Amino acid sequence: MKKVLLVDDEILIRETIRDTIQWEKEGFIYCGDASDGEVALPMIEQYQPDILITDIKMPFMDGLELSSFVRKNMPDIKIVILSGHGDFEYARTALRLGIEEYCTKPISSADLLVTLRQVSDKIDAARQEKLEIEQLKLEERRQASLTQSKLLNDLCSGFITTSEAVHLSSKLNLNLLSRYYVVVTADFRKLTLSDSFQENFLDDMKQAEHKLNLKLDGSNHLVFKRSKTEWVWILKFDSPEQTKQALDTVQQAQNQSMEHLSYSISIGIGSVQDRMQGIHVSFLEAMEDMHWRRLSRQNRHAMLESRNGSFEQSVFLDRAKFVEFLKIGSPAHTETFIHSFASILQHTDWHSSLIGYYILNDLTLEVFRSARDSYPNIANFDITLYELQKDIESIRTLDEARSYLIKLAEQYWQWRSGASDKHGDMLLKVKKYIHEHYDKDYFSLQDAADHVNLSSGHLSKVFSQENGQTFIEYLTQTRIRKAMELLQTTQAKSYEIAFLVGYNDAHYFSNLFKRVTGMTTRQFRKNGQYNKDLPTPEREEHKGFVSYS
Structure with missing residues (x-):
């Protein structure tokens, strides 16, 4: 129903209009009336009427002044002039102000209702037109977003050349040019199979996506949603300093503890590239990094559940220390290093608990992720991981765990020695x-x-x-x-x-x-x-x- 406000300095006219029309039955809400424009203004602010009926000749602020103010500040309100003056000059001024209807007194309730219904129909038509325009704009934005996402996805996937990417991006007013590029990927996944907290989980996920978007926010950065769970950012920078600062922020988010959350965020970071064609390589590296980090988080979550929801962080082996030894340590010192490194496992129950498996699997996944970063062309990667995980399952003593760690180190060094150009x-x-x-x-x-x-x-x-x-x-x-x-x-x-x-x-x-x-x-x-x-x-x-x- 449309809201109506009446302004007239004659109380008899106000009361007659108010009392002779069954407003709600006719599809209107009578908000009230005022004796002049000055009194009417705060009421208009309060009630926000759809239709304003006003006289012209009134004290303090007349109808034309009131109409001029309303048209300027509240253009959606339709104005009906109800005046005892039939002078053409008044009518012309009213039309110039954009008045919807100009009626002369006296006017019957029936005639006024006809006018109000006509104005109401115009309001409905204007609102429908506005809604359709907004829907068209929304659809245009959606189509533009889909087109942009497809372009960015094709660029990351290596489906288009650099010249094609520049050509297509210019049509979308999308600036792809930069000195340096880095691709960051993120995977948001629910940890539990239960659906009992589905609504809260979705809210938490949206907040997590929003927070990560804010961390990676930048006027030059490009982002698209690759799938239901995956986001991709193409970060663009003008200097190495900007690149390092941004990557430090991403790495902080990457290493953030998430044991208290109902979902997992796995973030992958690709290498810095100084050419647009390198975006594809950076993307593949980021996806690979994300994949191994997701496996690691899943392993830790499984361990958390096996410990009934709690464990000490110190129960894990020092992954960074082990990988550092593999990169710069000497194979001649392997047994001495492993003997000391694995001492934390001396109280592990290998027979009745899976804790030992999760600890060694956690370290193994980190070694594989590091190896993939350093030697991206390793063949039969998944098969080797599967075989090593089968070895972990058979471990029953601390000595067997140490022997496994030596084997893991030797595998890494084998990859390193075979990393020459074999392609x-x-x-x-x-x-x-x-x-x-x-x-x-x-x-x-x-x-x-x-x-x-x-x-x-x-x-x-x-x-x-x-x-x-x-x-x-x-x-x-x-x-x-x-x-x-x-x-x-x-x-x-x-x-x-x-x-x-x-x-x-x-x-x-x-x-x-x-x-x-x-x-x-x-x-x-x-x-x-x-x-x-x-x-x-x-x-x-x-x-x-x-x-x-």
Whole structure:
């Protein structure tokens, strides 16, 4: 129902209008009346009426002055002038002020109701229009957010080249350019399977996400939600000092104790990159870091439950000390170090409790996480972890625990000694495969990964680290190089060349060619020169590769 306020200096008119209309039955609320504009103002502030009925000629503040004030400060209020003056000048002034209706006295209750219903319909129409506009704006913002999230996700996943990312971001008014980049990922997960605290859990999760967003907040930082539980931040910095300061903040959140919470937050940090194409590598490293930290937190939570909800922090082995020994210690001192290091386990019950398993598994997960950071190209990582965890299950004495720690150290050193470039043959096969299949429009990273029996994520990471460019950038470079050659050596049309080098969309190919070469295909065919100094497969034998031709 619409609220109505009446302003008139004649008490008889006020009482007549008030008493002769059944307001609620007609769909209105009569808020009250005032004798002049000055008295009406505080009532308007208090009741916020939808419709204001006012006389013109009143003492202290007349109807036109009141209408002018209301239109300026409360533009949603519709104003109906009810005046005994039929003078055209009054009507013209009222219309100039934006008055909805101008009625002359005397007016019957029936006629006034007709006017009020007309004004009410206009209010409903205006509100509906406003609602539809807000919904359209909300949908536009949602679509823009989805488009931005897809762009950022594709950039992190290595699905688009640097030039494509810059081109698409300019359309979204999104600034991707920076001196330094770091990717941070976070996974928010419920620790218990029980649904009894579902509502509180969701509230706690939203607060945790909000707090982490505030810590990573920055006008230059980019964020998107990758899945129901995962957030990704692309942090951008202008100097190494800014980068270090921000990463210190992230690491504090990363190492925060969360034993008292009903949920787990696992935060991964990638390496600092000075080129946009490095965002993909930083993202993969952050996801890997997050994965191992999540395993570690799950292990600690399982131990907490096995101890009925309480344990001393000192029950865990010093992970940082052990990893430091693996990195800088001497294998000749292994037995002496392990004997002292594991002394904290001398009172552990290995037969009737799982505490020993959780303690050693906690240390093992940290060693694996550190190894993955230092030597990202380790093969059969999960299989090795599974085998070591099976070894932990069979431990029944302190001496067996010490023997296991020696084995764990030896495994780490084996990874370290084998961390030299052993991917040359694999990368050679991948590049050869690219040059054999680049002309297929369906060719993808997954096809190449299947060819060398690796996961697409692992191949993408290794390819980027070893070549200084992502898989998709190398594939695009190969296709464009071949297109340049065909433009110079054949009379094939542009759309035919697009098909020959693996693009079924000629318009997309033309735009991409211009972004990469700075020329249209027509300009290149007329004025361009095939650059024989580009690193072609035939000449990579000088870098230790054989010819593909």
